[in-house]
Amino acid sequence: MRVKASNNGKPEGALRPEEFPLGSPESRAAARMVAANRKDRRRRIEFVSSVRIPWHGGDSDPDPENLANWPEGQPHFGPWRDFGETLFRDVYRPAVRLKPGEPIPSCSACGTPFQKEKDYPGMAYYAAACLDRHDPDRRSNTPPGESR
Ligand SMILES: [Zn+2]
Numbered sequence: 193m194r195v196k197a198s199n200n201g202k203p204e205g206a207l208r209p210e211e212f213p214l215g216s217p218e219s220r221a222a223a224r225m226v227a228a229n230r231k232d233r234r235r236r237i238e239f240v241s242s243v244r245i246p247w248h249g250g251d252s253d254p255d256p257e258n259l260a261n262w263p264e265g266q267p268h269f270g271p272w273r274d275f276g277e278t279l280f281r282d283v284y285r286p287a288v289r290l291k292p293g294e295p296i297p298s299c300s301a302c303g304t305p306f307q308k309e310k311d312y313p314g315m316a317y318y319a320a321a322c323l324d325r326h327d328p329d330r331r332s333n334t335p336p337g338e339s340r
Contacts, residue, residue: 236272236279242287242319244268265300267326287319301326 212219244262262268262284270282288297288306291314298305299322306318324330 232279234277234279236281238281238283240283240285242285244284263300265297266302267299267320267323269327269329283323285320285323287317289315289317291315 208222210219212222244264265286267286268284272279272281286297286299286306287309289312290296296305296308296318299320302322302325304320304322304325307321308316309319310317
């Protein structure tokens with residue numbers, strides 16, 4: 193992977209907030225620049241499925257993930273994969289079809305009850321309602337156990 197170089201040959205984002213006095217405008221500007229460079233603005237596509245289908249990839253896929261890393265009954269987010277202009281990831285959202293009177297399952301990780309999504313004749317479709325809580329991209333915004 194190539195690193196873009198700026199005018200003086202330093203890689204972009206090389207300006208470090210800690211090079212300036214704490215809390216100074218320069219320090220804060222450098223921190224904003226670091227954050228902006230970190231943010232990847234490419235289009236992101238998620239393939240959300242109620243079936244655990246971790247990426248099997250091609251020969252070039254080095255990712256060691258397998259089914260064992262995708263525990264049943266709790267949402268799981270695969271890593272973002274680079275498809276050039278687009279980033280793609282697999283998302284496992286557990287779901288079940290229940291007959292009337294059958295117990296509604298909960299997320300095996302956080303205990304949030306599954307939510308009813310759809311009624312069918314003689315059964316209903318329930319799915320995990322806590323994706324945000326387990327999304328590594330959003331986890332920092334939502335402390336565990338705190339509802340939105
Ligand atoms: Zn959960």
